[in-house]
Amino acid sequence: MDKRDELLAEVLNLIEKNSLTAYEISKGTGISDVGIQKIINGESKRPLERTLISIISYISNRNQLVHERVENNERNIKDLPHGEQMELLNAKLEYLIKSEDLNRVFIKTVMAHMNLKLDMFESKENELEQMKKTVN
Structure with a gap:
């Protein structure tokens, strides 16, 4: 399994774990919701690394902000x-x-x-x- 496959697995796991939609991720990343939906559905087998990193970064930042808002x-x-x-x-x-x-x-x-x-x-x-x- 190469780095891109690992990133893809992480993205899919984070999306499922956080119950996010393609639309929500699109709003936060600027990546098209259609492209994100293709990643989720498995239609895009090898998305670009930078796309996957952007999604992971968005979800991580979103979770941190939610956690801070809940705590603070x-x-x-x-x-x-x-x-x-x-x-x-x-x-x-x-x-x-x-x-x-x-x-x-x-x-x-x-x-x-x-x-x-x-x-x-x-x-x-x-x-x-x-x-x-x-x-x-």
Whole structure:
């Protein structure tokens, strides 16, 4: 596996892990959403290294900014515009869902209370159950 293949694998992993769309990445990188979608779908087998590095850099920077906003935003959330409130709450929930040591029942309850989709959470739960079955 050469460097480009490793970068491609990392890009695909980061996109899946962060549940990003081609459009979101396109907005942040300036790379066409069609080109990014081709990378995601596997239609572009060997994208340019600089394209992959740009995507990785964008996702890493985005994650760092979200993490900083979550940590540093201890001020009153009510002072933020509604859109930013929802974005911040969503980022906090995504972070909590991805942490392995969290009480999953609590998260499910919070998400249901906020009328948020449980798809991502439930798919992770199903993956865990499948892994447990294969181990046993």
